[in-house]
Amino acid sequence: GAGVSQSPSNKVTEKGKDVELRCDPISGHTALYWYRQSLGQGLEFLIYFQGNSAPDKSGLPSDRFSAERTGGSVSTLTIQRTQQEDSAVYLCASSLESGVKGNEQFFGPGTRLTVL
Amino acid sequence: GDSVTQMEGPVTLSEEAFLTINCTYTATGYPSLFWYVQYPGEGLQLLLKATKADDKGSNKGFEATYRKETTSFHLEKGSVQVSDSAVYFCALAVYNQGGKLIFGQGTELSVKP
Numbered sequence: 001g002a003g004v005s006q007s008p009s010n011k012v013t014e015k016g017k018d019v020e021l022r023c024d025p026i027s028g029h030t031a032l033y034w035y036r037q038s039l040g041q042g043l044e045f046l047i048y049f050q051g052n053s054a055p056d057k058s059g060l061p062s063d064r065f066s067a068e069r070t071g072g073s074v075s076t077l078t079i080q081r082t083q084q085e086d087s088a089v090y091l092c093a094s095s096l097e098s099g100v101k102g103n104e105q106f107f108g109p110g111t112r113l114t115v116l
Numbered sequence: 117g118d119s120v121t122q123m124e125g126p127v128t129l130s131e132e133a134f135l136t137i138n139c140t141y142t143a144t145g146y147p148s149l150f151w152y153v154q155y156p157g158e159g160l161q162l163l164l165k166a167t168k169a170d171d172k173g174s175n176k177g178f179e180a181t182y183r184k185e186t187t188s189f190h191l192e193k194g195s196v197q198v199s200d201s202a203v204y205f206c207a208l209a210v211y212n213q214g215g216k217l218i219f220g221q222g223t224e225l226s227v228k229p
Contacts, residue, residue: 033216043205043219056213091160098214102148102167105217107160 025094
């Protein structure tokens with residue numbers, strides 16, 4: 001079956017603009033996670049959803065970042081007023097259910113965001 | 117808070133050499149432990165996992181044993197191949213926070229023929 005997909009694969013934007021990143025999880029996976037991978041910070045957790053709820057938003061770096069999930073499926077990560085330090089690869093992962101010991105997270109290919 | 121520390125790279129080995137990548141963790145609970153691999157130009161994929169103390173995860177000739185007494189999960193392979201060249205990430209899952217993964221900084225492995 002299809003894996004996790006993300007779009008766009010690459011996004012170049014100007015500082016101050018808003019961007020939306022999309023994630024399509026594996027069908028039937030109720031948990032969805034966002035991470036970002038940057039040279040300076042490595043791989044860091046941003047937010048997760050169980051169904052449409054986001055119980056843990058602790059990793060969002062600032063109030064310019066927000067995310068939503070609708071219909072228990074597609075998720076959108078929005079970054080408002082982008083800054084150069086937002087440049088990174090944004091990764092999405094899904095798993096059958098959150099908080100279950102040993103559940104594997106399946107990762108998408110990522111969206112490479114470059115803020116000029 | 118919970119954290120993962122892994123040996124810094126890059127690591128350069130000749131084909132058929134023995135590989136060890138050290139990983140230690142700090143956790144308040146009883147996490148599951150994972151090794152993920154990122155091949156050049158590809159996404160993150162699970163290499164192996166262990167969910168309780170003394171469990172050994174294995175895949176593609178790689179092994180790692182969950183050592184609670186030393187809070188370690190070192191990755192080993194007896195004979196590396198050029199195709200093993202990749203970045204390897206050790207991670208733990210925090211189950212009281214939805215299973216979110218906390219990653220080590222990654223270790224780049226380069227295997228020369």
